Amino acid sequence: MDERVRRYVTDIVRATRQDAAFALGASPRAGVALFQAARAEAYLCGRDFVTPDDVKSLSFPVLRHRVVLTAEAEVEGRSSDDELRALLEKLEAPR
Numbered sequence: 001m002d003e004r005v006r007r008y009v010t011d012i013v014r015a016t017r018q019d020a021a022f023a024l025g026a027s028p029r030a031g032v033a034l035f036q037a038a039r040a041e042a043y044l045c046g047r048d049f050v051t052p053d054d055v056k057s058l059s060f061p062v063l064r065h066r067v068v069l070t071a072e073a074e075v076e077g078r079s080s081d082d083e084l085r086a087l088l089e090k091l092e093a094p095r
């Protein structure tokens with residue numbers, strides 16, 4: 001995996017721990033799971049490289065159950081997917 005994509009995974013996981021919408025962000029183990037899922041996705045698509053789009057699309061199924069929203073976010077009706085989507089829009093993906 002390219003170093004820039006590896007950093008992107010780290011940035012996503014770190015951002016969940018810094019975002020005010022999450023009472024509990026993703027753990028380092030969640031980052032490893034995202035890394036492995038992205039590698040598997042690339043392999044299943046017949047590629048020997050991971051793209052930022054692989055990481056982005058797999059962020060939802062890998063991270064949605066590994067983060068906990070704040071009570072305020074839940075009361076406002078926001079979901080983990082909503083907050084992850086907003087977070088991914090803020091982060092710049094490598095090119």
